[in-house]
Amino acid sequence: MIRRLSQARERGIPEATVARLPLYLRALNGMAERGLATVSSEDLAVAAGVNSAKLRKDLSHLGSYGTRGVGYDVEYLIYQISRELGLTQDWAVAIVGVGNLGRALANYGGFVSRGFRVAALLDADPEVVGDRIAGLNVEHIDELEAVIRRRGVSIVVLATPAAAAQQVADRVVAAGITSILNFAPVVLSVPEGVDIRKVDLSIELQILAFHEQRKTDRMTGGPAMAEEWPEAVDL
Amino acid sequence: MIRRLSQARERGIPEATVARLPLYLRALNGMAERGLATVSSEDLAVAAGVNSAKLRKDLSHLGSYGTRGVGYDVEYLIYQISRELGLTQDWAVAIVGVGNLGRALANYGGFVSRGFRVAALLDADPEVVGDRIAGLNVEHIDELEAVIRRRGVSIVVLATPAAAAQQVADRVVAAGITSILNFAPVVLSVPEGVDIRKVDLSIELQILAFHEQRKTDRMTGGPAMAEEWPEAVDL
DNA sequence: CTCACTTTGTGCATCGGTTCACAAAGGGAC
DNA sequence: GTCCCTTTGTGAACCGATGCACAAAGTGAG
Ligand SMILES: NC(=O)c1ccc[n+]([C@@H]2O[C@H](COP(=O)([O-])OP(=O)(O)OC[C@H]3O[C@@H](n4cnc5c(N)ncnc54)[C@H](O)[C@@H]3O)[C@@H](O)[C@H]2O)c1
Ligand SMILES: NC(=O)c1ccc[n+]([C@@H]2O[C@H](COP(=O)([O-])OP(=O)(O)OC[C@H]3O[C@@H](n4cnc5c(N)ncnc54)[C@H](O)[C@@H]3O)[C@@H](O)[C@H]2O)c1
Numbered sequence: 001m002i003r004r005l006s007q008a009r010e011r012g013i014p015e016a017t018v019a020r021l022p023l024y025l026r027a028l029n030g031m032a033e034r035g036l037a038t039v040s041s042e043d044l045a046v047a048a049g050v051n052s053a054k055l056r057k058d059l060s061h062l063g064s065y066g067t068r069g070v071g072y073d074v075e076y077l078i079y080q081i082s083r084e085l086g087l088t089q090d091w092a093v094a095i096v097g098v099g100n101l102g103r104a105l106a107n108y109g110g111f112v113s114r115g116f117r118v119a120a121l122l123d124a125d126p127e128v129v130g131d132r133i134a135g136l137n138v139e140h141i142d143e144l145e146a147v148i149r150r151r152g153v154s155i156v157v158l159a160t161p162a163a164a165a166q167q168v169a170d171r172v173v174a175a176g177i178t179s180i181l182n183f184a185p186v187v188l189s190v191p192e193g194v195d196i197r198k199v200d201l202s203i204e205l206q207i208l209a210f211h212e213q214r215k216t217d218r219m220t221g222g223p224a225m226a227e228e229w230p231e232a233v234d235l
Numbered sequence: 236m237i238r239r240l241s242q243a244r245e246r247g248i249p250e251a252t253v254a255r256l257p258l259y260l261r262a263l264n265g266m267a268e269r270g271l272a273t274v275s276s277e278d279l280a281v282a283a284g285v286n287s288a289k290l291r292k293d294l295s296h297l298g299s300y301g302t303r304g305v306g307y308d309v310e311y312l313i314y315q316i317s318r319e320l321g322l323t324q325d326w327a328v329a330i331v332g333v334g335n336l337g338r339a340l341a342n343y344g345g346f347v348s349r350g351f352r353v354a355a356l357l358d359a360d361p362e363v364v365g366d367r368i369a370g371l372n373v374e375h376i377d378e379l380e381a382v383i384r385r386r387g388v389s390i391v392v393l394a395t396p397a398a399a400a401q402q403v404a405d406r407v408v409a410a411g412i413t414s415i416l417n418f419a420p421v422v423l424s425v426p427e428g429v430d431i432r433k434v435d436l437s438i439e440l441q442i443l444a445f446h447e448q449r450k451t452d453r454m455t456g457g458p459a460m461a462e463e464w465p466e467a468v469d470l
Numbered sequence: 471c472t473c474a475c476t477t478t479g480t481g482c483a484t485c486g487g488t489t490c491a492c493a494a495a496g497g498g499a500c
Numbered sequence: 501g502t503c504c505c506t507t508t509g510t511g512a513a514c515c516g517a518t519g520c521a522c523a524a525a526g527t528g529a530g
Contacts, residue, residue: 213321
């Protein structure tokens with residue numbers, strides 16, 4: 001009996017691979033909607049915007065789910081990737097900080113689509129607490145621990161001002177949360193074992209500006225030769 | 236005469252370094268506000284949440300701006316990093332798609348702080364066009380090319396629905412833009428020489444879910460042994 | 471069954487990035 | 501000036517990720 005279960009996946013999928021799986025999943029969902037039954041690594045790679053060898057290596061970390069000469073079964077692969085990412089279960093998400101950004105996130109539909117459900121909104125401002133947004137009542141931050149417990153929240157999205165973020169993160173972690181998505185422009189310090197991912201608009205723009213400057217420099221012939229400190233700032 | 240100008244920086248700063256420079260800049264600004272005149276690589280590294288050797292190597296790509304035995308002059312380093320990133324000039328940004336997210340971005344203050352200025356808002360919905368948001372008139376997408384030219388826009392933020400993103404990107408690129416920040420969950424295809432950065436909430440959540448699942452699996456003792464395809468989907 | 475064709479899965483070379491660890495450089499005390 | 505202390509800048513080992521290129525595996529025609 002040849003059981004080739006978890007052949008090449010005793011444990012440990014490379015981080016770079018994990019970051020691409022959602023991309024493959026999105027491309028596969030589009031294909032499933034268009035009625036495709038199977039797809040080759042080449043086609044899927046193009047749809048996901050990656051190299052096909054990389055795609056095959058990524059998928060090989062989950063197991064041997066393709067058929068040589070044919071490709072991958074679309075539905076089956078969707079299931080396997082979803083399972084690997086933990087999307088076959090339902091994740092309750094709390095958004096802390098219901099300002100400009102928090103509201104946009106709360107109203108965002110594409111959120112729910114795949115396993116994630118906004119289960120709570122929390123804010124410190126009494127003006128905001130009690131508002132009804134996207135079918136949810138905004139609750140007071142004092143209720144944080146109780147809300148997390150009661151709603152089974154396991155992922156927290158931080159959308160407070162930068163100054164409040166660390167303090168809120170500390171409470172959230174103390175309440176047992178180990179996965180945080182941070183929108184505030186600060187480096188959060190958390191204990192080992194807590195995963196933080198950050199989304200930082202300002203950093204993205206600065207990276208774009210860097211490359212944009214290089215491009216226009218190249219046009220106008222080299223950097224503007226102003227390598228000197230322009231004003232005599234006390235040094 | 237020993238001119239050690241652009242000693243170790245003939246051209247080409249590693250991409251990983253570029254992505255961290257904004258982080259250092261942010262930490263340095265905080266220090267400048269608190270009145271610190273100099274900082275060691277160790278202290279700055281802690282503030283930015285990186286290893287100090289990495290920080291020193293990163294900075295060494297810009298030039299030799301530290302003083303052995305002392306550290307780095309805070310103001311001077313702020314200036315050098317800002318210049319390298321292109322933040323000593325002013326960047327005009329256009330936001331295309333003024334829905335939930337576009338509005339939040341337009342109202343976001345931290346945007347302007349460092350060299351970036353929201354110079355135009357564009358939308359296709361006649362209901363939205365003409366609205367006044369954050370002191371700007373929302374203009375019709377038909378005016379895209381004219382607005383980009385007139386306002387000197389060089390970076391475009393895409394906040395349209397996924398279905399419209401590629402089409403808008405094509406027009407934006409045709410209008411001469413080479414830097415795009417994309418919030419729509421699609422893989423955009425653009426000509427070589429155009430830089431795209433994407434911010435994808437859904438991917439971030441999925442990555443968190445993956446790790447969260449691993450953590451709880453470990454608690455409850457290995458994966459739930461459900462390695463089989465649960466329902467007989469036609470394969 | 472055999473043969474031609476397609477496509478996967480992976481060994482291997484390569485590359486970019488990280489980290490260690492230390493020589494070289496500078497500051498300040500005396 | 502000399503000596504000691506601090507901290508930078510970087511060579512070199514290491515590590516993970518990428519991409520080529522191909523053998524192995526499967527399909528389908530005849
Ligand atoms: N708006 C954007 O487009 C945008 C973009 C990038 C980053 N950000 C960052 O996201 C965060 C939120 O931005 P915003 O524009 O929504 O700001 P905002 O001021 O509109 O909203 C912040 C909300 O957090 C609440 N808050 C403050 N302290 C709190 C606490 N201790 N506990 C709970 N809630 C608290 C406030 O009452 C407010 O409702 C900021 O850190 C900002 O830098 C925003
Ligand atoms: N809202 C969020 O928190 C959030 C989070 C992550 C990603 N996103 C993504 O950001 C994008 C915008 O999200 P949203 O919630 O603001 O959506 P939305 O529907 O509220 O806003 C989209 C806006 O784009 C405009 N638009 C449509 N087609 C256009 C075109 N061809 N040219 C110009 N404008 C056009 C619409 O009129 C609308 O005003 C979506 O792709 C969404 O998936 C949103």
